[in-house]
Amino acid sequence: MDIKRHLKSALKQLGFDKPRKAQIIPMKTLDAGQDAIVIAATSSGKQVIYETVGLAHSDRLTIVIEPLLALIYNQVQTLKAHDISAEYIDKDTTKEDTEKILKKARKGRLNFLYVTPERLQNSTFLSAMKQTDIFMVVVDECHCVTEWGQTFRDAYLHIGKFIDKLEHKPVICACSATIPADSMDIIRDNLHMDKPAVLRSDLRRDNLILLKKDVTCNKKTLEERLESRIKKLCKLIDKYHKDGSVLVFAQTTAYVDALYNILRERYTDEVTRYHSRVKPERHKKELLFDFLHGERKIMISTSAFSMGIDVSDIELVVHFNAPISMTDYIQQIGRAGRDGRKAHCVLFYDQNDDDDAVSDSFIKKTKKQSAKAAKTIKTKRKQVHDFIHSDNCMVSDILEYQGQNETKTCKRCTVCAKKRRNKK
Structure with a gap:
């Protein structure tokens, strides 16, 4: 399965020759303007999916909402290393620098803007985003909507309201490796997603x-x-x-x-x-x-x-x-x-x-x-x-928690090794 030329070009700018198999359908779905919930294993390249699509639409802004500042710094640094226009606004960004970044976004000279969900409740930020041409809003690690939104970070429960206040509805991408089955509808409804494609790939990590x-x-x-x-x-x-x-x-x-x-x-x-x-x-x-x-x-x-x-x-x-x-x-x-x-x-x-x-x-x-x-x-x-x-294979228990039925044991975890020794 191939991808369009503008996606190939964006992927190459990010330093990759071709997409992984599990990345192709999510890329095509978001590129076509459809909301998507992407569930894929840690290290499978979910970040590359939304960065490729956002970069393919570089004339418009992609907002990426992250839970942790460490994650924001890591991703912005990586994008800048590839000469991609990316910025973040955090609690230590000065008022002057914030104004410069928001002006850059309004004028269409910023490709990616990284923030935490709390930033969306800032009136100055909302006003600037209403005047900005936004292609996509990415809620990375979207399990935080249910994991944290219902406990100590209620800003996660208001992301959908922020999206509704924008002049035009952007594409919404929600992604994570850990979305329990009973959280899917809550995440979709809280983010005000429009009939999102649910794209799930194998969550197993054999290494x-x-x-x-x-x-x-x-x-x-x-x-x-x-x-x-x-x-x-x-x-x-x-x-x-x-x-x-x-x-x-x-x-x-x-x-x-x-x-x-x-x-x-x-x-x-x-x-x-x-x-x-x-x-x-x-x-x-x-x-x-x-x-x-x-x-x-x-x-x-x-x-x-x-x-x-x-x-x-x-x-x-x-x-x-x-x-x-x-x-x-x-x-x-x-x-x-x-x-x-x-x-x-x-x-x-x-x-x-x-x-x-x-x-x-x-x-x-x-x-x-x-x-x-x-x-x-x-x-x-x-x-x-x-x-x-538990006396079950640790990998099987993890996959079951993630909603993936798995009968094949890993043969290497503590439990599997103990069972193997007991058989001898």
Whole structure:
């Protein structure tokens, strides 16, 4: 199946000779002006789909709505490296620079504009967008509409209202690797999509080796138990860290800072960190780019560094704490093996309830604002617990959560390996 010449030309400008098979139909659908929900595996190139189509219509603006600033910086940097007109507006963009960017958009000299959903509620931004010729609005990582919109980022629930206020309805593209089946209609309705094509491809990632490790420790104090867990983390890094990069996820900023301080003594000049409380913003960007450019090979982060980040050589992902949702887990392991090489993803869990104590605190704070949101988080945490203690193939359980029935086991995860040993 071929694509039109203007799409081929755009794809080449992005640095690709030809599209992957799973990218062709979504590209054609969006190019023809039809709304689309694109569900594809992490690292399958969803970003290339909307960038190619947006670039093929470079006389008009494409707005890309992202959940995380790290993701915005990463994508804009990549586009600019290919001489493509792309900008972002974040909370640290000065009023003067914001005006320049919006003027550029109104005059048709800007191809891509990256923002978070909160920006859409800004009256100055809305006024400028009403005067701009917009071809497409992309809601990247659209699972955030249900994952976050109903808990702590209600701006996700108002994207459709923003689109309705534009002078002309743009093409709407919503994409993610993690859209639970019961969320599809909610996402479509919230984004005010017009009979979108639902385009699903195989979500399986055969190059990822999934492992879960019980790090329960019988030491009396939390400090001793964490010390034991950190030793296990270092053993994993020593075992699997070769010439690629390592990504360690921790539940809280305090955990990230503690791990950073300890690991940088052992892995001198290799370690960096990323979370919302690193200040100033300029310094946080420097830490991020150190990792994106390969100057530092070990990143320790909260979920602020989880979706869509494209570092091709990540060979090890470790969850130092059990994540609070399956969506977080799937997105985070999706950072691994994006160059197609084998990568290991190790999930730590404990039966001391140390991780649950942290998430209980988060749920308690959430409950003060919204009992419904707290209940949603509890449900998601239970799904993670069920996954950790399941006797099924880890890959099969993940695919089932994503709505893809899979009878074929991976034969390599912790559960499959244990069953294989027991048969001998």
